[in-house]
Amino acid sequence: MLINPKKSTLKKLSKQTSIVGFGTTFIGNLRCGKDLYVAGRVEGDIEASDDAIIEIGDTGEVKGEIKGDSVLIYGTVDGDVSAIKKLEIGSSARVTGRLSYSLLKLEPGAVFEGELEHQDVDRGEISQ
Numbered sequence: 121m122l123i124n125p126k127k128s129t130l131k132k133l134s135k136q137t138s139i140v141g142f143g144t145t146f147i148g149n150l151r152c153g154k155d156l157y158v159a160g161r162v163e164g165d166i167e168a169s170d171d172a173i174i175e176i177g178d179t180g181e182v183k184g185e186i187k188g189d190s191v192l193i194y195g196t197v198d199g200d201v202s203a204i205k206k207l208e209i210g211s212s213a214r215v216t217g218r219l220s221y222s223l224l225k226l227e228p229g230a231v232f233e234g235e236l237e238h239q240d241v242d243r244g245e246i247s248q
Contacts, residue, residue: 141159144159150167161182190205
């Protein structure tokens with residue numbers, strides 16, 4: 121099974137979405153040009169180009185840096201996160217590291233330990 125059968129937070133799963141499936145461990149750095157969904161474990165850095173969305177599902181774990189336009193975290197991240205447009209930390213998330221963002225959504229119940237750094241981006245560039 122690719123995603124947690126109990127809860128799927130992925131809002132859209134297209135044919136172009138890359139998946140690190142539930143129960144899978146990927147060791148190394150990931151670079152993607154399209155959306156990425158992590159339900160398993162990644163030990164390494166993740167970088168997305170263009171308007172790709174990186175989503176760490178509630179069973180997902182990342183030990184490394186994450187860089188992209190939009191980053192959604194519902195699982196566990198140990199490392200710095202940089203989101204040019206939008207950073208969303210869900211209620212089931214546990215994040216340790218430095219968060220750099222333009223727009224931040226932090227849901228009640230999320231656990232965060234680290235530093236916050238706001239980046240100014242032209243509001244016309246941000247779509248929600």
